[in-house]
């Protein structure tokens with residue numbers, strides 16, 4: 001789609017959300033609405049994109065960070081006024097056509113943007129509206145057509161008369177414009193309406209008055225134009241997106257034993273024969289291989305899980321989990337965890353910024369952070385890497401086939417060599433050479449008969465003799 005641009009309106013506060021976040025950062029399936037819209041524009045091949053920011057712009061710009069141009073609308077005086085804030089962008093880019101999108105309408109995808117663009121170009125339109133027919137059009141701008149079906153104007157709910165309110169065809173909030181036509185129409189906008197705002201929707205009537213051609217692309221699936229102005233509508237968007245994703249997973253051969261609490265983000269990919277148990281939440285850019293078993297009650301964010309892994313009642317963030325790995329129950333894998341194939345991480349284990357070699361076992365009650373652990377290592381119960389000296393983080397290295405005894409503290413920086421052992425209860429501060437045993441603990445002293453002397457009452461058989 002050469003010579004096209006997108007302007008995405010995202011300056012509104014979204015008062016009806018009652019939130020300190022800008023509305024477009026509210027999430028649908030854990031993905032901010034603005035990201036849905038940006039991805040649609042990118043997938044459609046629209047190369048230059050400008051987001052109009054305003055309310056909470058620091059938060060929004062931090063999220064956008066370099067992914068697109070930004071223009072600021074200092075005061076939110078309406079959607080037409082917001083597009084004007086991007087005037088300089090439109091003039092420097094000088095695209096032939098521009099699609100205006102609203103940041104709170106997340107499901108208008110790339111295919112829709114492309115199909116509507118084809119209609120726009122074929123008919124030589126100055127503006128092409130994307131509309132839908134709804135059973136309940138309440139709250140949306142209504143499309144007013146003349147008796148031949150040509151579009152005359154868009155009337156907002158608050159400005160509509162009884163008859164107009166009965167119109168079921170509504171404005172999705174997305175439009176293709178010829179850029180020069182858009183800029184002339186914006187210059188002629190007024191704000192004489194119920195809300196005293198400069199409505200982008202009025203450009204349609206202005207262009208019609210100038211004898212410019214306006215056209216319509218009616219959405220095949222009305223759900224695609226659903227927007228969110230309040231929490232209830234946001235919940236409805238979540239329900240729509242969740243249903244679609246779960247259906248797509250079934251089609252891809254994923255087994256969902258019971259859908260309760262199973263929430264899978266739109267960008268998550270899962271291989272066939274993987275089973276999801278209740279309470280499994282997969283989000284961000286997580287990928288899961290074939291034949292895995294996830295859940296119950298498991299949360300993965302931005303993780304890469306290879307084939308045949310089992311993750312039970314655990315959480316993982318930015319972690320790479322190799323094939324045949326077993327995790328849980330009750331593990332916390334923090335960012336930078338990398339488990340090679342067939343690693344076993346058992347109950348109550350926390351790992352962070354740590355690489356663990358193939359077949360290594362960390363079965364119970366351990367913390368391993370900032371460590372490079374080889375293959376075939378065994379950690380006993382309750383081992384800890386002391387990686388932080390209150391000023392700096394240090395790394396721990398454990399060689400292949402080492403054996404870390406129960407309750408070992410590894411005080412970093414420290415290296416345990418290949419095939420080296422540490423005795424249970426040792427606090428290891430010095431490197432352990434390959435194939436050696438490190439013992440670090442006080443010698444045991446047994447005081448024979450001490451309890452008998454101190455607590456004679458515990459030994460009733462002795463009473464008579466006393």
Ligand code: UD1
Pocket residue numbers: 009010011012013023024052054073075076077078079080081082102103104105139140141142154156170171172173199200201227229
């Ligand atoms: C708008 C449309 C309506 C359409 C509906 C579709 C107008 C006048 N009305 O109504 O016809 O059916 O969307 O969802 O356009 N924004 C700014 N600056 C502003 C005002 C809004 O950037 O000054 C942004 C908001 O952040 C939001 C988008 O524009 O992302 C739409 O604004 P909103 O107030 O939600 O419009 P609606 O009342 O939903």
Ligand code: CA
Pocket residue numbers: 102104227228229
């Ligand atoms: Ca809206």
